[in-house]
Amino acid sequence: MATVSLNTVGKTYGEGVQAVTNFDLKIRDEEFVVLVGPSGCGKSTTLRMVAGLEEITSGDLLIDEKRVNDLAPAERDIAMVFQNYALYPHMTVEDNISFGLKQQRMPKSEIKTRVADAARILGLEPLLARKPRALSGGQRQRVAMGRAIVRHPKVFLFDEPLSNLDAKLRVQMRAEIKHLHQKIPTTTIYVTHDQIEAMTMADRVVVMSNGKIEQVGPPQELYNHPDTLFVASFIGSPAMNLFPVTVDRGDGGLQARLENGTVVTLPADRQATYGAAVGKKMLLGLRPEAIGEAGAYGYGDLTTEIDYLEPLGAETLVFFPVGEVNACAKMPAGFTGHHGDKVTFSLDLSRMHLIDPETEKVLKPGR
Ligand code: ADP
Numbered sequence: 001m002a003t004v005s006l007n008t009v010g011k012t013y014g015e016g017v018q019a020v021t022n023f024d025l026k027i028r029d030e031e032f033v034v035l036v037g038p039s040g041c042g043k044s045t046t047l048r049m050v051a052g053l054e055e056i057t058s059g060d061l062l063i064d065e066k067r068v069n070d071l072a073p074a075e076r077d078i079a080m081v082f083q084n085y086a087l088y089p090h091m092t093v094e095d096n097i098s099f100g101l102k103q104q105r106m107p108k109s110e111i112k113t114r115v116a117d118a119a120r121i122l123g124l125e126p127l128l129a130r131k132p133r134a135l136s137g138g139q140r141q142r143v144a145m146g147r148a149i150v151r152h153p154k155v156f157l158f159d160e161p162l163s164n165l166d167a168k169l170r171v172q173m174r175a176e177i178k179h180l181h182q183k184i185p186t187t188t189i190y191v192t193h194d195q196i197e198a199m200t201m202a203d204r205v206v207v208m209s210n211g212k213i214e215q216v217g218p219p220q221e222l223y224n225h226p227d228t229l230f231v232a233s234f235i236g237s238p239a240m241n242l243f244p245v246t247v248d249r250g251d252g253g254l255q256a257r258l259e260n261g262t263v264v265t266l267p268a269d270r271q272a273t274y275g276a277a278v279g280k281k282m283l284l285g286l287r288p289e290a291i292g293e294a295g296a297y298g299y300g301d302l303t304t305e306i307d308y309l310e311p312l313g314a315e316t317l318v319f320f321p322v323g324e325v326n327a328c329a330k331m332p333a334g335f336t337g338h339h340g341d342k343v344t345f346s347l348d349l350s351r352m353h354l355i356d357p358e359t360e361k362v363l364k365p366g367r
Helices: 043-051 093-103 108-122 137-149 167-183 195-201 219-224 229-234 268-277
Strands: 004-013 017-027 032-036 058-063 078-081 155-159 187-192 204-209 212-217 241-250 253-258 263-265 281-286 291-293 301-305 308-311 315-322 325-332 342-347 353-356
Touching: 004 043, 017 043, 017 212, 032 043, 032 195, 043 078, 043 155, 043 187, 078 137, 093 108, 093 137, 108 137, 108 167, 137 167, 167 195, 187 195, 195 219, 204 219, 204 229, 212 219, 212 229, 229 241, 229 281, 229 353, 241 325, 253 268, 253 281, 268 353, 291 325, 301 315, 315 342
Parallel strands: 032 187, 032 204, 078 155, 155 187
Antiparallel strands: 004 017, 004 058, 204 212, 241 253, 241 281, 253 263, 281 353, 291 342, 301 342, 308 315, 315 325
């Protein structure tokens, strides 16, 4: 049982590298939280401050409501799994897993039970006598997790644990870590730069940029209701299309003019919210799956030329220019066409986002 609270936590390295600023988050007991963002945004620093591997420059860190800023890592009751696994090469799997417990002078019978439990949960039983060099990348990763779970910590910390694995194994280990969390529901903070990993694993995703939290929420909420340009473009693959538009009032209400001259009608229920954008240059954000075949939606069609197709099997991505933007639509698998073919799409603007490029905020009701 553990909650973890970071209250306006900040980190300055040396004289002036402000790596993390005002990080404010309360993590619930048993919650799986993923910190995600591009390289250098402060994810690892945040995690290492929770682990006690970096000193906290400002703010408070609480585990179960108790301030732990000044506790040594070993006193925080946490276990961390690193990217490079940090296994001892000369020890067997069993010794690697039990090493920390032996150091704590835990009774032998208890160590045996814990190692057996971990080996069973992680499918490591046939490998206990092997040395790390005789293991695959995925198996090494599992040993590193075994070493963490035998400690029965209050909190698990993962720092990019899958980045040394190939794509297929990454998908498999992603599922294994999720299963592990279901079997042993322990409060978890997981760091990755991979937004798909974040989306698929997290109860709540924390998107970071430049040392600050951009937005926190369940994966689907971030996907459907991003607050900022950064979150809108960072979450989702292929990325959200961002069309530069000018907004004005037409006979049928507010409308947006795209760079290629296409005019679309903005949804009736957004008129109050989008009124503030009249006369301004904005970005109209629309995910590839919100673009369909001609006539599918009633907001106005977009005629352009196909640039190229990417057939993915279950669906086909269609790339096409709109002004300077290389846009993408997700079409059914049977979609065909060639470079230069004229094509008309329909835009489902009920799923659009209007973003002010100056403030980089998504226009939302009441703000
Ligand atoms: P991320 O994990 O998101 O890639 P980090 O937390 O590693 O980001 O780094 C955040 C910022 O802090 C970066 O600008 C990085 O260069 C800087 N930084 C990280 N570690 C140190 C350090 N030991 N000394 C000085 N600057 C550091």
